[in-house]
Amino acid sequence: MSGSAPAPTQQLAALADDTRWAILELLGSRARSASELAVELPVSRQAIAKHLAVLEAAGLVESAREGRSVRHRAIGASLSALADRLDAIGRQWESRLERVARMAEERAASERS
Amino acid sequence: MSGSAPAPTQQLAALADDTRWAILELLGSRARSASELAVELPVSRQAIAKHLAVLEAAGLVESAREGRSVRHRAIGASLSALADRLDAIGRQWESRLERVARMAEERAASERS
DNA sequence: TTGACCTGCAACCAGCCGATTGCAGGAGGA
DNA sequence: TCCTCCTGCAATCGGCTGGTTGCAGGTCAA
Known part of the structure; x- marks a missing residue:
């Protein structure tokens, strides 16, 4: 299994944000890069990158480098x-x-x- | 049904706090008043009252006046x-x-x- | 090699949130 | 009635957090 499971409150905190839900809905239909997400959402790419870091730390998103971009998908x-x-x-x-x-x-x- | 169901993110935000989980665990085993909770937890009664308000707004706790105290229970x-x-x-x-x-x-x- | 594109790091700012103290008010028992 | 106990409201404070801008680094194509 994955080394250390994130604490439940950590996962819940990650889910307690509308912007992160918008990200998750997009990543739940198709894997995307941070730049792709930035086009479809009304926040900056860096803000999305921070959200992705939170979601990944919570074990809700998986990331994989693909060429010069990074594909993220919801778990x-x-x-x-x-x-x-x-x-x-x-x-x-x-x-x-x-x-x-x-x-x-x-x-x-x-x-x- | 109860008039308006709280938004999911509201419920998730309510659950994304360790102190509130401690409160919920106590209220999940037995209904208690805010003062009772204050005895068993390392925070002030007013802090607990605020948390109870958040939990009640999220539909996770039910409150009922009983004499001069208010009994809260987890839903x-x-x-x-x-x-x-x-x-x-x-x-x-x-x-x-x-x-x-x-x-x-x-x-x-x-x-x- | 050079340029375009995407990611990642750092600094900074404003607003929300958890917590505290102090005080006012109401319900029950002596 | 008077005292006690419990709740509720207001003001205040420090820290976390979501968001922004700016810049450096790395990878692919021409």
């Missing part, structure tokens, strides 16, 4: 893996809180008797 | 719903990019013939 599997973790946590909250509610219910019932 | 279903959306997007990226790769493969094959 859908990373996003799905993060989604799996979030879903598991969400379900855990639900089950725990439901259990606490049930215990309170039972205690109230026993006190009524 | 696991919101997290799972967000996870579902992320997973769908991740799978979409994978299928699109795979399709692009296959088309390039076929074009190369036809050019070889």
Whole structure:
């Protein structure tokens, strides 16, 4: 596997930005270079390069040099893996809180008797 | 349904903070008040109140007044719903990019013939 | 070799954000 | 009623972050 998986909060922080989502949507349909992205987005190439660095550090984008340009592509599997973790946590909250509610219910019932 | 669902980036931004995750983990095991949280976490009560406001605006926490205190609890279903959306997007990226790769493969094959 | 094109690094700036302190207000118990 | 406890609002502060401009380096084609 890839040496060290990025921390969840790092991935979430990377995803908490509209410009980065715009980049990801483009890279999710076709691999592109930073200059190509700069043409289609209303920010400078250097700003995009910074965003790409953040996304790559978060494991959401893969980059490969190709001649004199660098092709970037979105890694859908990373996003799905993060989604799996979030879903598991969400379900855990639900089950725990439901259990606490049930215990309170039972205690109230026993006190009524 | 709840009137207006928070934007995904809003939810993601809310989740992109370690202190808020610490709060969520506590609220995911048992509903608590802001003062209770302040005892268990190394930040001031007001900081926690701000975080709770962010989490509530993101639809990740539910609050209910109970006497002179306010009980907050994590909403696991919101997290799972967000996870579902992320997973769908991740799978979409994978299928699109795979399709692009296959088309390039076929074009190369036809050019070889 | 020279020029065009793309990337990468550095410095700089403005705005947002997490955190703190201080104070006002409201609900419950003695 | 009075005191206590908890919440809510405002002002303030330092640091992070998204964005820009400028410049240096490297690679391909003519």
